Amino acid sequence: MNGVCLPAQSEGGKAPHHASVYDDILKTARETWQNALGNCNGCGLCASRCELFGDGIASMSDIVGSGMVLLDAIEELFAESGFDDRTISDTIHTHTEKYDKLYSLTRRCCLCNNCTARCPGAVRADRVMRPWRALYQRSGLFGTVNNDLKSVEVDKEWHLFSVYRHLNGVFYPEFIHLDDAGPGQVDTLFFPGCTMVTYMDDSVRATGKLLDDRGYRWAIDLGCCGSPLVGRGLPERVETLQRKLLDRCHAAGIKRIITVCAGCEMELVEAVGKHGVGAPEVISLPQLLVDLGVDLPESPQDVAFFDSCHDRSQSHGSPLRRMFAGCSICKLEHEGQDTLCCGAGGAVSSFDAEIGGIRAGRILEEAVAAGAKILISSCPTCAYTFAFQKIYGNPPSESAGIECRHYLELLFGIETDWSQVFARAEWMWTGEHSAWVLSELT
Ligand code: SF4
Numbered sequence: 524m525n526g527v528c529l530p531a532q533s534e535g536g537k538a539p540h541h542a543s544v545y546d547d548i549l550k551t552a553r554e555t556w557q558n559a560l561g562n563c564n565g566c567g568l569c570a571s572r573c574e575l576f577g578d579g580i581a582s583m584s585d586i587v588g589s590g591m592v593l594l595d596a597i598e599e600l601f602a603e604s605g606f607d608d609r610t611i612s613d614t615i616h617t618h619t620e621k622y623d624k625l626y627s628l629t630r631r632c633c634l635c636n637n638c639t640a641r642c643p644g645a646v647r648a649d650r651v652m653r654p655w656r657a658l659y660q661r662s663g664l665f666g667t668v669n670n671d672l673k674s675v676e677v678d679k680e681w682h683l684f685s686v687y688r689h690l691n692g693v694f695y696p697e698f699i700h701l702d703d704a705g706p707g708q709v710d711t712l713f714f715p716g717c718t719m720v721t722y723m724d725d726s727v728r729a730t731g732k733l734l735d736d737r738g739y740r741w742a743i744d745l746g747c748c749g750s751p752l753v754g755r756g757l758p759e760r761v762e763t764l765q766r767k768l769l770d771r772c773h774a775a776g777i778k779r780i781i782t783v784c785a786g787c788e789m790e791l792v793e794a795v796g797k798h799g800v801g802a803p804e805v806i807s808l809p810q811l812l813v814d815l816g817v818d819l820p821e822s823p824q825d826v827a828f829f830d831s832c833h834d835r836s837q838s839h840g841s842p843l844r845r846m847f848a849g850c851s852i853c854k855l856e857h858e859g860q861d862t863l864c865c866g867a868g869g870a871v872s873s874f875d876a877e878i879g880g881i882r883a884g885r886i887l888e889e890a891v892a893a894g895a896k897i898l899i900s901s902c903p904t905c906a907y908t909f910a911f912q913k914i915y916g917n918p919p920s921e922s923a924g925i926e927c928r929h930y931l932e933l934l935f936g937i938e939t940d941w942s943q944v945f946a947r948a949e950w951m952w953t954g955e956h957s958a959w960v961l962s963e964l965t
């Protein structure tokens with residue numbers, strides 16, 4: 524059975540197929556997995572690059588092949604008897620119970636793409652995993668274990684980030700906001716991304732001042748690129764959020780979007796690609812800083828760079844290294860195209876509360892092994908994750924001692940007080956507004 528488009532009426536004269544909440548997901552899954560199967564030669568290189576493989580899963584082709592078995596089972600059931608969404612959900616649940624190792628892998632995957640970074644067939648792991656996440660979300664599998672979806676519904680008014688900003692007065696009234704820009708007032712959007720705009724407000728303000736000083740006509744947006752919804756298998760909501768952002772950019776006359784997070788950049792570049800002619804250019808802040816000839820105030824020594832797993836093309840990492848060219852740089856075992864995940868990717872904590880800390884800890888250990896005194900992140904979420912790991916992860920003393928900084932802190936002479944950030948985040952849940960926070964986020 525080749526296509527996933529279900530017939531209006533089966534050959535046996537069964538009831539017509541009514542629109543299913545699964546229709547788009549099943550269609551996307553089959554297209555994506557067929558494409559991956561066509562490009563995968565089964566060499567197993569991917570499996571050798573990630574500890575999640577094994578237990579009978581020898582390569583990405585096993586993950587994709589199992590997906591095709593599931594899709595075929597769904598189609599065959601329909602052809603035999605027709606069914607409703609409940610039957611599809613049950614079929615997905617049965618499949619995950621039967622192939623529990625595969626379910627575990629696809630839930631623990633942080634969508635980092637390290638496994639396929641050097642794939643000879645250019646298969647992308649995150650593309651393979653997204654349909655699995657969508658099937659899990661739609662069939663209720665995310666809801667069975669610690670469902671924290673409400674806290675990261677970044678397409679709604681209240682989520683972890685907006686609640687934190689609201690309760691801690693992080694509003695940026697001194698800047699022009701995207702939706703307030705008058706005709707012809709701005710042509711550049713500064714898009715810090717959720718983590719930076721919420722927790723690194725001093726760095727946001729310093730970057731804004733630099734843009735002012737260099738004569739940019741710019742606006743800020745406090746919104747999200749949609750990435751948290753990707754890991755939770757909600758592609759249609761990601762697409763809607765991104766389309767609205769680009770429509771708002773178009774209305775404000777935005778010609779370029781400056782990103783700090785490579786994950787935002789990846790999402791927005793893809794969204795712009797779908798949006799077509801007239802869509803804004805997306806550039807990385809490090810590239811802009813290098814183009815502007817911005818210099819570091821001093822050259823720290825023994826630094827290592829941690830590249831975001833979304834930055835395998837090095838649109839942030841390469842200019843960053845040029846900016847720090849006067850420093851002695853310690854090379855991590857995994858960097859650039861071969862970088863690992865900081866531990867924050869892929870919404871894995873809702874399935875495995877430990878694995879994020881393990882991933883963050885191994886990066887700190889790599890930095891220590893490389894002889895680094897300072898671990899510099901280009902991505903604000905990586906900086907957040909390493910700070911959290913140092914404070915709460917109880918790492919061994921050698922890696923607990925390493926300084927973890929975002930490059931903007933070193934550029935602007937700022938030190939983000941992560942202990943205060945985490946204390947404020949905790950207070951959200953326990954302080955005087957906790958009843959409201961709990962009602963909005965759980
Ligand atoms: S590295 Fe690429 S071609 Fe080789 S098994 Fe993995 S996905 Fe297939």
Ligand code: SF4
Pocket residue numbers: 572573574575631632633634635636637638639648649
């Ligand atoms: S994307 Fe990352 S976590 Fe997922 S299978 Fe590949 S290397 Fe492992």
